[in-house]
Amino acid sequence: MNKLNKFYEKNTNQRILALKEAGIISNETFEKLSNDDLRLNEISDKLIENQISNYELPYGVALNFLVNNKEYVIPMAIEEPSVIAAASYSAKIIKENGGFISKMPQKYICGQIAFTEYENINKIDENKNELIDFIYQNNPAIKNYGKIIDIKYEIKDIFLIVYLIIDSGEAMGANMMNTALESLSNKIKDMINGEILISIISNYGNYSVVESEFKIHTSSLDKNNFKGIDIAKKIVLANRLAKADIYRATTHNKGIMNGITAAVIASGNDFRAIEASIHSFATKSGKYQPLTDYYLENEYLIGKISLPMLIGTVGASITSHPMARLSKEITKCENAKEYSQLIAAVGLAQNFAALRALVSEGIQKGHMKLHYKSMALNSGATIEEIPTILEKIKNLKIIDTDIIKNIIKDLREKGA
Numbered sequence: 001m002n003k004l005n006k007f008y009e010k011n012t013n014q015r016i017l018a019l020k021e022a023g024i025i026s027n028e029t030f031e032k033l034s035n036d037d038l039r040l041n042e043i044s045d046k047l048i049e050n051q052i053s054n055y056e057l058p059y060g061v062a063l064n065f066l067v068n069n070k071e072y073v074i075p076m077a078i079e080e081p082s083v084i085a086a087a088s089y090s091a092k093i094i095k096e097n098g099g100f101i102s103k104m105p106q107k108y109i110c111g112q113i114a115f116t117e118y119e120n121i122n123k124i125d126e127n128k129n130e131l132i133d134f135i136y137q138n139n140p141a142i143k144n145y146g147k148i149i150d151i152k153y154e155i156k157d158i159f160l161i162v163y164l165i166i167d168s169g170e171a172m173g174a175n176m177m178n179t180a181l182e183s184l185s186n187k188i189k190d191m192i193n194g195e196i197l198i199s200i201i202s203n204y205g206n207y208s209v210v211e212s213e214f215k216i217h218t219s220s221l222d223k224n225n226f227k228g229i230d231i232a233k234k235i236v237l238a239n240r241l242a243k244a245d246i247y248r249a250t251t252h253n254k255g256i257m258n259g260i261t262a263a264v265i266a267s268g269n270d271f272r273a274i275e276a277s278i279h280s281f282a283t284k285s286g287k288y289q290p291l292t293d294y295y296l297e298n299e300y301l302i303g304k305i306s307l308p309m310l311i312g313t314v315g316a317s318i319t320s321h322p323m324a325r326l327s328k329e330i331t332k333c334e335n336a337k338e339y340s341q342l343i344a345a346v347g348l349a350q351n352f353a354a355l356r357a358l359v360s361e362g363i364q365k366g367h368m369k370l371h372y373k374s375m376a377l378n379s380g381a382t383i384e385e386i387p388t389i390l391e392k393i394k395n396l397k398i399i400d401t402d403i404i405k406n407i408i409k410d411l412r413e414k415g416a
């Protein structure tokens with residue numbers, strides 16, 4: 001992985017080459033990436049209706065992730081500056097302290113059938129085994145790739161709601177679930193003389209919770225005039241603030257979602273489903289809460305995140321999207337649980353970076369530096385010229401493209 005040193009200082013082609021040399025991507029992928037040959041063109045017409053073009057996002061990689069003692073490079077698709085830099089920065093501190101420990105005991109999906117009329121509901125329990133056999137017989141996908149975990153029901157308001165819980169294996173499982181629910185709903189309808197209202201997967205992810213945590217020595221947070229222990233105490237307070245105030249909790253979780261959504265988009269999964277499940281999970285206590293927790297243990301800061309993660313590593317959009325395939329190659333994740341554990345670590349790293357900056361120098365400094373860097377590159381500067389340009393604009397009150405272009409011109413005239 002030391003082939004990836006100073007990755008951010010390289011240009012795009014050099015970064016692709018470094019990934020190949022570090023053994024992260026194959027020669028074939030290297031050729032394709034270098035020739036910008038991983039486009040969606042041929043398949044996008046088949047993915048959606050009325051397709052006329054593709055909407056692209058910048059795709060980058062977060063570095064320094066050590067999760068469960070394994071090193072990872074994590075692809076992220078996002079238009080916002082600083083996010084990938086921030087994740088990589090805090091992942092580095094965490095790696096130096098032993099890395100993230102992530103776990104995901106189970107990855108089950110839940111679907112529901114809501115009835116507005118029903119009688120003899122105990123027949124559902126009495127015939128549970130028969131119902132399970134019926135689903136297996138009528139849904140080969142479940143038989144081959146998944147497993148039925150349970151069928152249960154609850155009465156809420158005027159509704160009888162039957163829940164089907166499935167282990168969907170490597171698939172996210174929405175299609176598997178919805179197909180199963182359609183046949184099951186009619187079977188139960190006959191059994192209880194019911195009237196079906198809807199049958200659909202639930203995106204509430206309480207059966208697929210992933211956790212990640214780290215423990216760092218507070219001296220790792222020493223920076224310039226800021227003492228690590230003081231920063232750590234303020235990070236704990238900042239998390240407490242998010243518990244107390246929904247205005248802060250929402251922004252706190254937004255920062256987490258910067259990392260999560262970017263990593264989920266890169267993985268080719270349905271990020272709307274992930275976002276819905278995570279935000280509803282954040283209200284599980286009855287109050288919208290931060291997804292993270294921090295506390296001090298002597299000289300150590302402990303950070304934790306807990307959130308649902310319902311992703312797959314197979315399925316139509318994942319298998320056919322060249323960038324999703326590239327992400328699988330880059331992460332080298334063996335299964336969806338492993339990928340989920342990585343994504344949870346990204347969310348925690350993102351939050352840790354945001355809180356660390358917010359309670360010390362603020363986020364604008366780093367953010368604006370990156371912003372000016374991209375302004376300079378867009379104004380024609382080379383990577384080598386960037387440090388000098390940033391130094392020259394450091395104390396200016398007004399900075400725009402014309403000023404940067406003049407600095408570049410000046411630099412080159414003097415250099416010539």
Ligand code: MEV
Nearest residue numbers: 251252254255354355363
């Ligand atoms: C900006 O995209 C995200 C932050 O606002 C998150 C936070 O405040 O924790 C920096």
